[in-house]
Amino acid sequence: AKTGARLHTVATSSGRDAAIAARKFGFAQAASDYRQVLEDPAINTVFIATRHNSHARLVVEALAAGKHVFVEKPLALNRDELSAIEVALQAATNSPLAPRNLQLLVGFNRRFAPLAVAMRQRLAGRSEPLTRIYTVNAGASPAGHWTQDPAVGGGRIIGEGCHFIDLLRFLVGHPIVEVSARAMGAAPGLAVREDKMTITLTFADGSLGTVHYFANGSKQFPKERVEVLSAGRILALDNF
Secondary structure (H helix, E strand, C coil): CCCCCCEEECCCCHHHHHHHHHHHHHHCEEEEHHHHCCCCCCEEEEEEECCCCHHHHHHHHHHHEEEEEEECCCCCCHHHHHHHHHHHHHHHHCCCCCCCCCEEECCCHHHHHHHHHHHHHHHHHCCCCCCCEEEEEEECCCCHHHHCCCCCHHHHHHHHHHHHHHHHHHHCCCCCEEEEEEEEECCCCCCCCEEEEEEEEEEEEEEEEEEEEEEECCCCCEEEEEEEEECCCCEEEEEC
């Protein structure tokens, strides 16, 4: 709405749901087959907001159709899917039929938050590596929910935890070179362990980051807090 982009076609697996979404959000057309979006020359940009296990496949198809792509996180569920996207992006970029400066963007929105941008600006010109603690009060999700299914949602770390890893990557401005992680230990009555995890990241400049992703807290407590320590300073970002 802010850019003046035209909302052309919305597609869902159900024609009824697509029609409802078209009316609600102001799309010109509705479709029950996503291929209608990819094959329409009037559409230059595709937004993918499906369940996680279809992201990689739809990204590959959209790039092959010469469309700019915005895909909600995660970009892929495994390395094979990621490799397929890399191949598709390279092929699309080199194709004479694709638009110039073809864009593929993943929906990592934290790095665009005004306070996150301000935090990175304050860290510019630092003279030593950073240490950072990212605490995520993720909230409980039933064991049977689709996001917990490794084949559909990828689990909550791949499905959502990638957000927080990306923000730490954004703040430091250097690649991640080492990752270690530990989930909560098995215990009677504990249905899901993998959404209660500590992830430690080492970056190319020596910076260290820790993501505490815990789904066993209270909704009355804020969801996210980031603390950055550097050269005698501490920056704290409390729930944006």
